[in-house]
Amino acid sequence: METALIEWLRRRVxxxxxxxxxxxxxxxxVESLDAGRTxxxxxxxxxxxxxxxxEADPRRVGHKCLAVNLSDLAAMASxxxxxxxxxxxxxxxxxxxxxxxxxxxLPLAEDFDVAVAGGDTNSWNGPLVASVTVLGSVGQxxxxxxxxxxxxxxxxxxxxxxxSILGRHLDVRPRVREALRLADRYPxxxxxxxxxxxxxxxxxxxxxxxxxxxxxxxxIPIHPDAERLAAMRADGHPPLDHALxxxxxxxxxxxxxxDVARSMLTEQPIDVPLTDIGEIVAQPGLRARDTDxxxxxxxxxxxxxxxx
Amino acid sequence: METALIEWLRRRVxxxxxxxxxxxxxxxxVESLDAGRTxxxxxxxxxxxxxxxxEADPRRVGHKCLAVNLSDLAAMASxxxxxxxxxxxxxxxxxxxxxxxxxxxLPLAEDFDVAVAGGDTNSWNGPLVASVTVLGSVGQxxxxxxxxxxxxxxxxxxxxxxxSILGRHLDVRPRVREALRLADRYPxxxxxxxxxxxxxxxxxxxxxxxxxxxxxxxxIPIHPDAERLAAMRADGHPPLDHALxxxxxxxxxxxxxxDVARSMLTEQPIDVPLTDIGEIVAQPGLRARDTDxxxxxxxxxxxxxxxx
Numbered sequence: 252m253e254t255a256l257i258e259w260l261r262r263r264v265x266x267x268x269x270x271x272x273x274x275x276x277x278x279x280x281v282e283s284l285d286a287g288r289t290x291x292x293x294x295x296x297x298x299x300x301x302x303x304x305x306e307a308d309p310r311r312v313g314h315k316c317l318a319v320n321l322s323d324l325a326a327m328a329s330x331x332x333x334x335x336x337x338x339x340x341x342x343x344x345x346x347x348x349x350x351x352x353x354x355x356x357l358p359l360a361e362d363f364d365v366a367v368a369g370g371d372t373n374s375w376n377g378p379l380v381a382s383v384t385v386l387g388s389v390g391q392x393x394x395x396x397x398x399x400x401x402x403x404x405x406x407x408x409x410x411x412x413x414x415s416i417l418g419r420h421l422d423v424r425p426r427v428r429e430a431l432r433l434a435d436r437y438p439x440x441x442x443x444x445x446x447x448x449x450x451x452x453x454x455x456x457x458x459x460x461x462x463x464x465x466x467x468x469x470x471i472p473i474h475p476d477a478e479r480l481a482a483m484r485a486d487g488h489p490p491l492d493h494a495l496x497x498x499x500x501x502x503x504x505x506x507x508x509x510d511v512a513r514s515m516l517t518e519q520p521i522d523v524p525l526t527d528i529g530e531i532v533a534q535p536g537l538r539a540r541d542t543d544x545x546x547x548x549x550x551x552x553x554x555x556x557x558x559x
Numbered sequence: 560m561e562t563a564l565i566e567w568l569r570r571r572v573x574x575x576x577x578x579x580x581x582x583x584x585x586x587x588x589v590e591s592l593d594a595g596r597t598x599x600x601x602x603x604x605x606x607x608x609x610x611x612x613x614e615a616d617p618r619r620v621g622h623k624c625l626a627v628n629l630s631d632l633a634a635m636a637s638x639x640x641x642x643x644x645x646x647x648x649x650x651x652x653x654x655x656x657x658x659x660x661x662x663x664x665l666p667l668a669e670d671f672d673v674a675v676a677g678g679d680t681n682s683w684n685g686p687l688v689a690s691v692t693v694l695g696s697v698g699q700x701x702x703x704x705x706x707x708x709x710x711x712x713x714x715x716x717x718x719x720x721x722x723s724i725l726g727r728h729l730d731v732r733p734r735v736r737e738a739l740r741l742a743d744r745y746p747x748x749x750x751x752x753x754x755x756x757x758x759x760x761x762x763x764x765x766x767x768x769x770x771x772x773x774x775x776x777x778x779i780p781i782h783p784d785a786e787r788l789a790a791m792r793a794d795g796h797p798p799l800d801h802a803l804x805x806x807x808x809x810x811x812x813x814x815x816x817x818d819v820a821r822s823m824l825t826e827q828p829i830d831v832p833l834t835d836i837g838e839i840v841a842q843p844g845l846r847a848r849d850t851d852x853x854x855x856x857x858x859x860x861x862x863x864x865x866x867x
Contacts, residue, residue: 271596275767276705277634277751278600280697288579289597292586295645295679295690326585337603337690371603371690382603382645382679382690389588397584443585459583 256349256372263353267366269332279369281333281386290387290394292323298378302421309351311421312381317356319446320385321363321425322501326444328395328434329387331363331427336370339380348379356383363427392434395505399441400460404531405512410502410523412449413477413493420499429521430503437515441506448498451553454537456504463536466529466549471495496552506531564657564680571661575674577640587677589641589694598695598702600631606686610729617659619729620689625664627754628693629671629733630809634752636703636742637695639671639735644678647688656687664691671735700742703813707749708768712839713820718810718831720757721785721801728807737829738811745823749814756806756861762845764812771844774837774857779803804860814839 261274269282283289296319298304302312317334324331336356340349349372360367365385409426426444433439443456449471457463468491477493502523507515515525529540539549569582577590591597604627606612610620625642632639644664648657657680668675673693717734734752741747751764757779765771776799785801810831815823823833837848847857 272702272704276702277631278598278637278693278695278702280635280702281597281599283591283595283597287591289589289591289694290586291589291641291643291677291692291694293643293645293677293679293690293692295647295681295688297647297681297683297685297688299685300681300683323585327588329586333599335599335601335692337601339603339605339688369599369601371601373603373605373608375605375608377605377607377685377688380603380605380647380685380688380690382601382688384599384601384643384692385586386597386599386694387586394580394584394586394588396580 256346259350260353263357264367270366270368274369281368283388288389290324290327290329290389291384292320293382293384294319295380295382297380304379307421309348310355313352313355314359315421315423316381316383317359318423318425319501320383321427322423322444324385324387325425325427325430326442326503328390328393328430328439328442330390330431331365331385331387333366333368333386334360335368335384337382338372339377340372340374341379342374342376345374352381390431390434395434395439395442397441397443397456397459400456400462400506400531401440402462402531402533403509404440404506405509405527406453406464406529406531407505407507407512407515407525408472408502408528409525410500411472411474412500412502413474413490413497414480415476415497415499417476417480419476423501425501426503429523432521436520437507437511439505439507443504445500445502445504446498448496448553449500450495450537450549451498451551453504454551457535457537463532463534464529465532465538465540465546467540469542470526470528472526498554564654567658568661571665572675578674578676582677589676591696596697598632598635598637598697599692600628601690601692602627603688603690605688612687615729617656618663621660621663622667623729623731624689624691625667626731626733627809628691629735630731630752632693632695633733633735633738634750634811636698636701636738636747636750638698638739639673639693639695641674641676641694642668643676643692645690646680647685648680648682649687650682650684653682660689698739698742703742703747703750705749705751705764705767708764708770708814708839709748710770710839710841711817712748712814713817713835714761714772714837714839715813715815715820715823715833716780716810716836717833718808719780719782720753720808720810721782721798721805722788723784723805723807725784725788727784731809733809734811737831740829744828745815745819747813747815751812753808753810753812754806756804757808758803758845758857759806759859759861761812762859765843765845771840771842772837773840773846773848773854775848777850778834778836780834806862
């Protein structure tokens with residue numbers, strides 16, 4: 252703990268109804284919106300892996316560290332209430348870096364009415380590590396889980412995919428409001444957010460649900476960044492490969508019964524487009540339907556932390 | 560996320576009544592013991608700062624990472640319910656290290672009936688960073704806060720102090736049961752656990768309460784490790800200096816009205832000794848009463864993370 256930084260935070264962090272004690276005790280006390288259950292997400296981000304401080308403004312990094320957690324709560328159709336921010340700061344320039352990170356965290360927290368409720372600030376000789384934990388309330392129709400998909404469900408996605416490394420992986424727009432609105436209006440079966448990669452995360456959802464999926468490749472919404480990245484790299488990977496495997500799009504993948512899917516696609520009830528990209532089937536594993544109608548195995552590409 | 564490690568954890572982590580969904584979704588759902596308020600503590604520990612993997616078994620490191628959070632909840636007289644463990648693992652040997660850490664975390668969690676509810680596992684080229692977040696219930700007479708001390712209160716401590724670097728800083732015994740028992744039986748005014756250092760943490764408590772304290776130096780319970788460390792170092796710092804400033808004792812500092820203090824000292828209702836080390840006074844700051852009765856300013860020695 253560095254006293255001066257804690258004092259700065261106390262002045263800078265707004266009071267919040269969910270935070271009766273404010274910050275600065277041994278632990279925080281968070282008022283729940285609904286009794287009984289708390290939804291908790293936690294993500295650790297590291298300099299050189301999830302961002303590069305040599306290239307990105309600390310405010311964008313701070314924004315990402317909170318946003319990826321909010322995205323996890325969106326995937327559960329949960330309403331975030333409080334965030335905890337722990338930092339391992341490089342000794343040199345650590346104070347200014349911490350302030351920069353919080354200048355990215357606090358506006359996003361305010362935007363989603365999330366109380367910045369505590370954390371732990373440390374310094375060391377290593378690179379920046381930021382670990383954020385977010386609490387949320389389950390909500391009326393929550394929690395939405397990965398395990399709820401059923402054979403025959405349609406697979407819908409928000410937004411478009413690929414090429415997030417060009418900048419969108421930092422400027423994450425967590426689909427919290429979209430998820431709450433959809434869970435409020437429609438009987439969603441299962442959900443996940445795309446962090447590792449569209450194919451990889453759909454595969455996670457299928458594995459948890461004990462089923463598989465057939466993806467219509469022609470229907471994958473490809474982000475312009477995926478086109479740009481494919482053109483820049485010119486390594487033979489078309490934009491579709493980037494859409495399926497790049498990850499960090501932080502869009503939602505949802506499964507719903509076919510009639511519900513039809514309503515959602517017609518009504519388009521959120522600001523970002525909903526697209527039908529395929530169906531849930533009983534046979535485990537991912538398959539892809541090509542434009543010529545042929546079905547083949549689809550590799551669940553995406554990011555995995557490798558260690559031995 | 561590394562799939563094989565998640566699978567290992569799913570097999571290894573016991574089911575828990577507070578954890579209706581188990582682990583492995585985008586976020587965890589935790590059943591609260593009491594409705595309305597959740598107590599949350601979070602601590603980040605780094606290799607080379609809070610432990611050295613070159614010297615300490617990963618199980619002891621894992622134990623410490625959870626124990627320091629449980630100690631924070633003890634300081635709030637709160638009952639821990641669920642823990643979240645996020646790791647930045649070195650790529651080489653990361654899987655074995657993660658398993659070792661959890662082999663230290665899981666027995667401690669079981670001992671305190673805490674559900675290991677989720678987390679985030681990453682790999683990188685840096686040293687190990689572990690960030691643990693613990694949720695708890697406020698309890699009947701909680702939360703106990705730093706800000707409740709009043710002039711005239713006696714200052715009581717559990718256990719003894721100093722020299723934790725010789726090993727006790729790893730083998731932390733969080734005073735959770737002791738705190739719950741004391742809060743159940745006595746009207747405690749304020750509390751903090753000793754992580755930065757006895758003098759430093761008492762100073763934190765006083766600052767939050769808007770008062771000061773006079774410490775009776777002759778009454779500070781000095782741990783045998785403080786004697787050993789003073790003898791080893793032979794740098795002119797007596798054992799008392801170590802007791803006041805070393806930190807990481809993870810004992811409790813409590814303030815109570817004088818009549819309550821008398822009952823507590825007579826009854827000694829917990830397994831670890833309670834000792835009266837001084838009094839809370841209106842005048843801000845820490846002072847020390849020497850054995851000859853003279854009162855002088857006491858430096859709030861202890862650990863601070865330094866960065867510029």
